[in-house]
Amino acid sequence: MKRRPLIAGNWKMYLTLDEAVHLARAVASTCGQCTDRDVMIAPPFTALAAVATAMKGLSLQVGAQNVAWEKEGAYTGEISPIMLKDLGVDMAIIGHSERRRIFGEDNIMINRRLCAALDAGITPILCIGETLEEREAGATLAVLERQLREGMTNVHQQQAARVVLAYEPVWAIGTGRTASPQQAQEVHALIRARFARDSADVAAGLRILYGGSVKANNAAELFGQADIDGGLIGGASLVAADFLAICAAA
Ligand code: PGA
Numbered sequence: 001m002k003r004r005p006l007i008a009g010n011w012k013m014y015l016t017l018d019e020a021v022h023l024a025r026a027v028a029s030t031c032g033q034c035t036d037r038d039v040m041i042a043p044p045f046t047a048l049a050a051v052a053t054a055m056k057g058l059s060l061q062v063g064a065q066n067v068a069w070e071k072e073g074a075y076t077g078e079i080s081p082i083m084l085k086d087l088g089v090d091m092a093i094i095g096h097s098e099r100r101r102i103f104g105e106d107n108i109m110i111n112r113r114l115c116a117a118l119d120a121g122i123t124p125i126l127c128i129g130e131t132l133e134e135r136e137a138g139a140t141l142a143v144l145e146r147q148l149r150e151g152m153t154n155v156h157q158q159q160a161a162r163v164v165l166a167y168e169p170v171w172a173i174g175t176g177r178t179a180s181p182q183q184a185q186e187v188h189a190l191i192r193a194r195f196a197r198d199s200a201d202v203a204a205g206l207r208i209l210y211g212g213s214v215k216a217n218n219a220a221e222l223f224g225q226a227d228i229d230g231g232l233i234g235g236a237s238l239v240a241a242d243f244l245a246i247c248a249a250a
Pocket of ligand 1: 010168172173174175176211212213214232233234235236
């Protein structure tokens, strides 16, 4: 099955409102009418409404960097899926390793966020990945298996087909140290095989992005692997020319 590549830019806690709209427009000037791949940008929440408005009518998708699990309520600092839908947000990054590590989000919380996104019609990008210690201890697969099992609890087959996965080895994020294409492919293939145990169709259609120091000079080789369906890009998504070069490599 031919899977449609997805390149997602995670802008993290960078850019003021004007800078964000400017960058979005620069990306859209090349990617705004792409038909053979999906391109998504995830600005900080403060710029989400303005970027979503500026991208209206273009094929560029707009994502949030997280989503709350309730529709509304006394949850100081959280943004609900209903609020995101209201802005025209298409996707949400969930379970990013920075959320797990710095803000203490666990698999149960991440699962609730994922289910809420699915219920609201937002495509979740579920991030999973092992730390360097876990990899060196030979625990990579056990860690990923647990993140997937707990993160995907109560997600039935039909919904699973709408989930996007991002394999992001924690040791490769923002470090300039990329997993080799072979290392990444090996893990991606194992993730796909794991989904195939439940449904061959879901596994065949599942988009698995690689994330962690993807740059213009390594993107083509990574995206050229059989089970790598695009990327989740941090640092390099903040420079239009770099991000566009990565999009072109998919
Ligand atoms: P990086 O970040 O590309 O800067 O390594 C990736 C991510 O955090 O998703």
